[in-house]
Amino acid sequence: DAKTTQPNSMESNEEEPVHLPCNHSTISGTDYIHWYRQLPSQGPEYVIHGLTSNVNNRMASLAIAEDRKSSTLILHRATLRDAAVYYCILRDLGAQKLVFGQGTRLTINP
Amino acid sequence: DTGVSQDPRHKITKRGQNVTFRCDPISEHNRLYWYRQTLGQGPEFLTYFQNEAQLEKSRLLSDRFSAERPKGSFSTLEIQRTEQGDSAMYLCASSLVASSGNTIYFGEGSWLTVV
Numbered sequence: 487d488a489k490t491t492q493p494n495s496m497e498s499n500e501e502e503p504v505h506l507p508c509n510h511s512t513i514s515g516t517d518y519i520h521w522y523r524q525l526p527s528q529g530p531e532y533v534i535h536g537l538t539s540n541v542n543n544r545m546a547s548l549a550i551a552e553d554r555k556s557s558t559l560i561l562h563r564a565t566l567r568d569a570a571v572y573y574c575i576l577r578d579l580g581a582q583k584l585v586f587g588q589g590t591r592l593t594i595n596p
Numbered sequence: 597d598t599g600v601s602q603d604p605r606h607k608i609t610k611r612g613q614n615v616t617f618r619c620d621p622i623s624e625h626n627r628l629y630w631y632r633q634t635l636g637q638g639p640e641f642l643t644y645f646q647n648e649a650q651l652e653k654s655r656l657l658s659d660r661f662s663a664e665r666p667k668g669s670f671s672t673l674e675i676q677r678t679e680q681g682d683s684a685m686y687l688c689a690s691s692l693v694a695s696s697g698n699t700i701y702f703g704e705g706s707w708l709t710v711v
Binding site: 530531586 | 600627629637638639640641644651652687689699700701702703704705
């Protein structure tokens with residue numbers, strides 16, 4: 487599975503936008519970019535995924551660089567409930583499983 | 597909305613005892629996964645089933661671990677002769693394999709403490 491690189495931790499303020507970066511310079515043409523988050527003492531939760539185009543859903547937006555070597559998860563207006571570990575994962579369309587890295591621990595300040 | 601259900605949520609056991617965790621996937625999901633997560637680490641893949649067939653096992657799944665999904669619905673993960681190093685959260689996940697994609701949904705996990 488191709489590798490992703492994320493900052494270990496980030497901090498932001500409540501009600502402000504948050505941009506979580508992910509580098510994946512060895513991404514292949516069939517790798518989808520998935521984001522999951524894990525709140526304290528809970529299982530991972532699906533956030534969003536995309537292949538080439540930017541994607542929006544009710545939770546977040548995913549901005550994918552034109553060369554697909556990096557992507558950014560955007561939380562438009564952070565709340566305290568968004569404090570979690572965010573995982574950026576590359577997954578080939580035919581892949582059977584998710585391979586998690588260390589993720590980014592996001593802290594939201596009131 | 598019934599998600600992935602895991603039972604028990606917490607288990608404390610003495611070293612050497614056997615423990616079993618149960619997972620009920622989302623209805624009609626044909627794929628079921630088990631992961632393990634220790635403090636400060638991301639989840640690590642253990643094994644997965646497609647219906648009742650166990651198709652892949654990680655090297656992390658030692659001989660003391662066994663997983664089953666007898667009727668292609670719920671699954672059990674048994675750990676025999678538990679060791680302190682088995683203390684972790686055991687996560688179950690499920691998905692529906694379809695042409696449109698295969699989003700994986702996780703349960704809330706079963707915490708195991710071996711004393």
